[in-house]
Amino acid sequence: MEVRVAPVIPTRMLIYDRQVAVMQADPEDLERGAVLIRGRDVVRSLAALYDFCWTNASELIDVPRSADDAALTEQQRAVLRQLAAGAKDDAIARSLGVSTRTVTRLVGELTTMLGAGSRFQAGVRAARLGWLD
Numbered sequence: 001m002e003v004r005v006a007p008v009i010p011t012r013m014l015i016y017d018r019q020v021a022v023m024q025a026d027p028e029d030l031e032r033g034a035v036l037i038r039g040r041d042v043v044r045s046l047a048a049l050y051d052f053c054w055t056n057a058s059e060l061i062d063v064p065r066s067a068d069d070a071a072l073t074e075q076q077r078a079v080l081r082q083l084a085a086g087a088k089d090d091a092i093a094r095s096l097g098v099s100t101r102t103v104t105r106l107v108g109e110l111t112t113m114l115g116a117g118s119r120f121q122a123g124v125r126a127a128r129l130g131w132l133d
Contacts, residue, residue: 004057008130013046021046058129072131079106084123084132 013023021043026032037043072080075096082092089107093100107119114129116122126132 002059004054004059006053006057006130009053010049013050015043015047015050018047019043076106076110077131079103080110080123080126080131083107083110083119084127 011024011027013021015021019038019040021037022034023037023046024030024032025035037046075098078096079092082095087095089100089103093103096103107122110126111117111119111122114122114125116125123132
């Protein structure tokens with residue numbers, strides 16, 4: 001079994017032998033039930049959508065976590081959002097009410113968690129993982 005992680009999936013679906021698909025009737029309402037699809041061309045199209053999502057998802061081992069394996073803190077998320085917007089450490093510190101040194105430390109932690117070599121690369125990886133949503 002393989003597991004991949006994606007920040008967003010378009011809908012829940014199961015595909016059997018690339019010939020039969022079962023998917024949600026309404027992606028926003030699980031209680032609406034499911035649809036059984038047997039049309040070969042439609043199932044092939046759904047399989048292509050699945051393949052695209054699988055290819056662009058991250059392997060579980062590549063999903064960064066904090067040192068204690070916890071999720072991001074609200075402060076870390078706030079720093080990431082402001083970094084993505086192009087804010088400098090001084091501006092981030094002012095908006096969060098912390099010292100510039102604290103922001104520098106948080107940026108360093110986030111860069112390490114993401115396995116990035118630069119702030120820019122950290123931002124790209126965070127966006128790909130859906131951390132900026």
